[in-house]
Amino acid sequence: MVEQTALARTISDDERVLAALRVGDEQAFLVLVQRLHPSMLHVALAFVPSRAVAEEVVQEAWLGVLKGLAQFEGRSSLRRWIFGILSNCARTRGFREARSVPLSSLGAEDDSEPAVDPSRFRPPDHSHWPGHWSSPPTPWPEEQLLRREAVEAVERAIQDLPPGQRAVITLRDIQGCESAEVCDVLGISEGNQRVLLHRARSKVRAHLERRLQAEKPR
């Protein structure tokens, strides 16, 4: 019963937003963009290699949404329809990007800058402990450090996944989408979605375990 009420609310919300968009209500569009943009960026990042490209893909998707408003028949939720357009744009773009290697990516690992500001060390000719800290780093709160490191490790592991697995785990575990929604957006079967999610989670878990093993004090 509760679910039906929520569903009815979503549908009426969709209708209201849709009606506003169709009469060119700029404010309604801005609200929708603000609400969905972060999620869309995450989904786009599952298909394309960089944030900049993902931003472009999301913009492209919004243009598609505006163009396609008249054709939207309401057979799925507005959100699902928008993410469908987004995944199409992102897939096409991801495919294009995969075939072209940008010059900027060659030698992208810029190691010219030191990891720590040299001014924080004593000069070599210092009379006392040359080369040691002049202003030693203050210890970071351990919990915060661990949480941040874990999030970074997960993000890195997800980046390393094959596109299909990356897209599924992004949508399910980061965006919190329903499995049916993920199947619709990505155009895959329920079973395939489950397997991709399972593999992606296994790999991320393994990645984290390897990191934990490596960081264990010896």
Added chain:
DNA sequence: TATGCGGAGTAAGCGGATGA
């Protein structure tokens, strides 16, 4: 409390693509 049902997780196997 037992039972049935649906959703989700997991494992196994197959086939296609790709690189050594």
Added chain:
DNA sequence: TCATCCGCTTACTCCGCATA
């Protein structure tokens, strides 16, 4: 040619929830 990776399907298991 073979090994490896990945996508896909299928089948099984587990868990939570509703109902008798």
